Amino acid sequence: MDSESQRVLTRLRGLRPPIRVVIAGREMPPFAVDKLVELEPLTAEELAGLPGALEATGGIPALVGAWLRGEPIQTALEARLLGLSEQARQVYMGLALLETPDLFLVRQALNLSASEMAQAVDTLLSVGLIDLSGAVFGREAARRYISERPTLEAQLSLALARRLKPQQALPLYRRAAALIEEADLPQVQRAYITWAEELIQRGFPRRAAEVLVEAPSHPEVWLLRARAFERAGMYKEALEAMRLLPDTPEHLALRAALYYRLGQADEALRCAEKALSGGMEARAEAQNTLGLIHLAKGNFPEAAAAFRRAAALWLGLGEEARRVAALSNVAVARARLNEDVEQVFKEVMDLVRDNPRLQAQTLINLGKEYERSGRLEEALASYQQAERQALEAGNLRQVALAQNNIGAIYHLKQAAKEARAYYHQAIQTARQGGELQILVMALGNLAELEGDPEAWQEAIAVAERAGYLDLAQQQRELLQAFMERSG
Numbered sequence: 497m498d499s500e501s502q503r504v505l506t507r508l509r510g511l512r513p514p515i516r517v518v519i520a521g522r523e524m525p526p527f528a529v530d531k532l533v534e535l536e537p538l539t540a541e542e543l544a545g546l547p548g549a550l551e552a553t554g555g556i557p558a559l560v561g562a563w564l565r566g567e568p569i570q571t572a573l574e575a576r577l578l579g580l581s582e583q584a585r586q587v588y589m590g591l592a593l594l595e596t597p598d599l600f601l602v603r604q605a606l607n608l609s610a611s612e613m614a615q616a617v618d619t620l621l622s623v624g625l626i627d628l629s630g631a632v633f634g635r636e637a638a639r640r641y642i643s644e645r646p647t648l649e650a651q652l653s654l655a656l657a658r659r660l661k662p663q664q665a666l667p668l669y670r671r672a673a674a675l676i677e678e679a680d681l682p683q684v685q686r687a688y689i690t691w692a693e694e695l696i697q698r699g700f701p702r703r704a705a706e707v708l709v710e711a712p713s714h715p716e717v718w719l720l721r722a723r724a725f726e727r728a729g730m731y732k733e734a735l736e737a738m739r740l741l742p743d744t745p746e747h748l749a750l751r752a753a754l755y756y757r758l759g760q761a762d763e764a765l766r767c768a769e770k771a772l773s774g775g776m777e778a779r780a781e782a783q784n785t786l787g788l789i790h791l792a793k794g795n796f797p798e799a800a801a802a803f804r805r806a807a808a809l810w811l812g813l814g815e816e817a818r819r820v821a822a823l824s825n826v827a828v829a830r831a832r833l834n835e836d837v838e839q840v841f842k843e844v845m846d847l848v849r850d851n852p853r854l855q856a857q858t859l860i861n862l863g864k865e866y867e868r869s870g871r872l873e874e875a876l877a878s879y880q881q882a883e884r885q886a887l888e889a890g891n892l893r894q895v896a897l898a899q900n901n902i903g904a905i906y907h908l909k910q911a912a913k914e915a916r917a918y919y920h921q922a923i924q925t926a927r928q929g930g931e932l933q934i935l936v937m938a939l940g941n942l943a944e945l946e947g948d949p950e951a952w953q954e955a956i957a958v959a960e961r962a963g964y965l966d967l968a969q970q971q972r973e974l975l976q977a978f979m980e981r982s983g
Contacts, residue, residue: 554634592638597630701727732963745774749781759966780809800829892929
């Protein structure tokens with residue numbers, strides 16, 4: 497306001513007329529006022545009648561106004577930021593890019609002195625853009641504003657990422673991809689690896705493999721991508737990811753597991769035996785594959801011995817989940833040796849009581865043993881319990897496998913309606929999780945139920961294209977037997 501208008505209003509106030517004068521400003525008034533109202537961010541309760549307003553604006557009054565008028569929120573935010581110092585704007589945008597506010601980290605990234613940072617924070621607090629912790633009001637609007645300035649976004653993201661732990665840094669490194677320098681590559685690589693390992697641990701191996709496509713090319717990245725594909729059941733893709741890796745015991749152990757899953761038992765045996773010369777992890781993985789090969793050949797004592805060795809090695813490595821998986825395989829081998837099924841699996845179930853994912857896999861193995869011995873009701877109950885545990889764990893592979901097996905039991909019981917429903921569920925779940933192997937099995941089972949050899953042929957083709965040669969041959973033999981029975 498110009499000085500003359502200020503003098504007139506000051507005199508008017510002194511006369512105490514029966515009117516109210518409302519003055520708006522971004523700073524404290526230079527004279528006494530009857531009432532000072534600070535426009536702090538509006539709360540969820542205050543915006544309850546305006547669905548979507550809080551999420552879009554963070555409750556910042558200027559942004560709420562723009563939202564109500566249908567104006568671009570970023571424009572209103574830009575007008576708000578233009579009145580600030582360059583340092584305050586930089587601090588605000590740095591805080592907006594972080595998942596968790598960290599004032600000290602932002603200060604380091606922007607190379608500000610303590611007094612400069614304090615002044616910037618005080619400014620942002622006074623205009624209601626952040627709270628005392630540094631959390632940004634209207635964070636989504638702030639991020640959209642920053643994304644419209646890609647060079648600035650990349651510069652800020654890189655400065656912040658360089659000071660974060662690997663797992664927290666990856667989203668920022670991805671925003672700063674165009675500015676990453678040679679010296680950043682080791683830390684960028686570690687960020688991708690840490691992020692992917694977390695995804696695998698949480699049960700999203702396929703997403704981990706997709707994320708690693710962007711990572712700097714390095715043998716450690718190739719190996720982790722192969723392991724992610726292996727956990728996702730994409731064995732052909734896993735072998736391709738290992739194409740440039742040398743034949744070390746660790747790599748040979750993984751190759752052995754992949755060859756076995758793809759039905760190439762001779763190649764799996766060759767790699768597994770060579771991997772036994774390696775360290776504990778390579779030997780553990782190789783012994784587990786040897787156990788699977790023995791199990792498939794009907795050499796049950798040798799299979800049980802190999803699985804026990806694998807379990808002992810996983811115990812030494814602190815890999816509890818893999819140890820229990822090996823012990824579950826021991827239970828399968830013991831059941832095939834005519835030991836009491838309930839007893840051998842009870843020992844494993846006691847170990848996995850608090851782990852839904854491991855419980856689901858053990859119950860699937862138990863159900864298969866019941867099914868082999870003709871105990872269909874017990875097999876059905878075991879598969880149904882496995883489905884519930886797998887759903888709780890969020891493991892789509894196990895959910896799809898349990899659903900397919902439930903369908904197979906109903907199929908054997910001549911309950912076509914129930915079998916059809918579960919096969920369709922298994923197909924949908926397998927497709928959702930990218931589980932081609934289970935998809936092929938469920939498609940084949942459904943084709944048999946419906947008496948549809950053409951659909952069965954398509955399932956076989958899917959298996960062949962995915963590299964599941966053993967599964968394709970198995971389905972081909974089942975189809976041939978079906979055709980012979982059908983005349």
